Amino acid sequence: xxxxxxxxxxxxxxxxxxxxxxxxxxxxxxxxxxxxxxxxxxxxxxxxxxxxxxxxxxxxxxxxxxxxxxxxxxxxxxxxxxxxxxxxxxxxxxxxxxxxxxxxxxxxxxxxxxxxxxxxxxxxxxxxxxxxxxxxxxxxxxxxxxxxxxxxxxxxxxxxxxxxxxxxxxxxxxxxxxxxxxxxxxxxxxxxxxxxxxxxxxxxxxxxxxxxxxxxxxxxxxxxxxxxxxxxxxxxxxxxxxxxxxxxxxxxxxxxxxxxxxxxxxxxxxxxxxxxxxxxxxxxxxxxxxxxxxxxxxxxxxxxxxxxxx
Numbered sequence: 001x002x003x004x005x006x007x008x009x010x011x012x013x014x015x016x017x018x019x020x021x022x023x024x025x026x027x028x029x030x031x032x033x034x035x036x037x038x039x040x041x042x043x044x045x046x047x048x049x050x051x052x053x054x055x056x057x058x059x060x061x062x063x064x065x066x067x068x069x070x071x072x073x074x075x076x077x078x079x080x081x082x083x084x085x086x087x088x089x090x091x092x093x094x095x096x097x098x099x100x101x102x103x104x105x106x107x108x109x110x111x112x113x114x115x116x117x118x119x120x121x122x123x124x125x126x127x128x129x130x131x132x133x134x135x136x137x138x139x140x141x142x143x144x145x146x147x148x149x150x151x152x153x154x155x156x157x158x159x160x161x162x163x164x165x166x167x168x169x170x171x172x173x174x175x176x177x178x179x180x181x182x183x184x185x186x187x188x189x190x191x192x193x194x195x196x197x198x199x200x201x202x203x204x205x206x207x208x209x210x211x212x213x214x215x216x217x218x219x220x221x222x223x224x225x226x227x228x229x230x231x232x233x234x235x236x237x238x239x240x241x242x243x244x245x246x247x248x249x250x251x252x253x254x255x256x257x258x259x260x261x262x263x264x265x266x267x268x269x270x271x272x273x274x275x276x277x278x279x280x281x282x283x284x285x286x287x288x289x290x291x292x293x294x295x296x297x298x299x300x301x302x303x304x305x306x307x308x309x310x
Contacts, residue, residue, distance in 0.1 A: 008174050009191070012133055013133070016158075017132055018130060018131050019042060019049045019131065019134075020133070020134045021050070021051040021135045022035075022136055022148050024145060028213070028214075029214075030183050031138040033210030034137050034138065034187065034207070035135075036051060036067065036069075036206050037189070037206045037210075038188050039066060040200070040202055040203045040206070041197045042197070044197075044198045050074050052070065052071045052073060053148075054147060056072060064206050066202070074131055074148060083122065085122045086117045091115055093111045095107065131154055131157050135160050136160070136161050137163070138162070139161075140163060141169055160174045161177065162177075162184065162188070163177045164178050164182070164187060182214060182215050182226075183210055183211045185206075185209075185214065185230075186224065189234060190226060204239040205240070207234050207239070208234040208235065208240075208241075211234075
């Protein structure tokens with residue numbers, strides 16, 4: 001990380017009151033893990049923070065801690081509370097409210113066919129007010145954020161652009177674009193460590209899952225040394241390998257060593273035992289002759305007799 005950037009980010013965090021963290025449409029597990037881990041860490045130091053995407057996250061990232069905090073907007077200018085529920089044309093006859101025992105009751109009167117949603121589908125979104133610091137994670141172009149940047153609430157916001165894509169347009173007031181990084185999660189992990197921000201077990205697990213996903217379980221040739229360094233730090237914070245990757249590792253079967261084969265004179269293939277190579281051949285002991293049992297002419301001189309035909 002560029003040492004000149006770190007003091008600027010520290011200063012921006014110190015001066016900010018409302019922080020936004022956004023990613024583009026259909027975020028990957030790595031993008032969402034990086035954004036949520038930054039969100040969780042800033043919440044621990046009592047920073048009012050909102051994390052948002054243009055559309056609801058896909059099921060692929062549903063296992064990440066804090067995914068239920070992701071919104072599709074950055075909230076109202078004055079910190080309004082928005083109650084949202086699915087709407088189908090003709091289902092709702094009218095919406096009204098009553099005051100009872102110092103409570104405001106919002107009444108959604110159903111149409112003739114009733115309501116297709118229940119209380120589990122109702123969402124409560126509390127606006128964070130005017131955002132004065134915005135982290136844009138893994139998004140090469142601001143246009144990919146859609147309606148998140150509409151209105152005047154981001155007009156005065158300082159933008160910190162964090163990405164590892166070479167096609168990033170380098171927008172924003174502080175640009176931290178590192179194409180050499182193999183994942184956004186390792187970038188955020190490195191940033192949190194450099195800033196001295198807390199990394200609890202939930203944040204560590206999110207970041208570790210993001211690194212594993214982006215690097216194909218550390219098998220990608222583009223896996224950086226920083227990924228391994230940050231992964232080690234995260235494991236010390238309590239992160240564990242996802243179950244799928246552990247199962248893949250347990251299913252690995254080493255390839256057996258090839259043995260040499262030879263064919264005999266009749267074409268039958270025989271397997272020769274493997275021989276352990278040695279630097280020096282051992283001297284084979286010579287058989288001992290028992291002179292008492294040897295033939296009588298064993299030790300007498302031998303005379304060669306040729307053929308009589310020569």
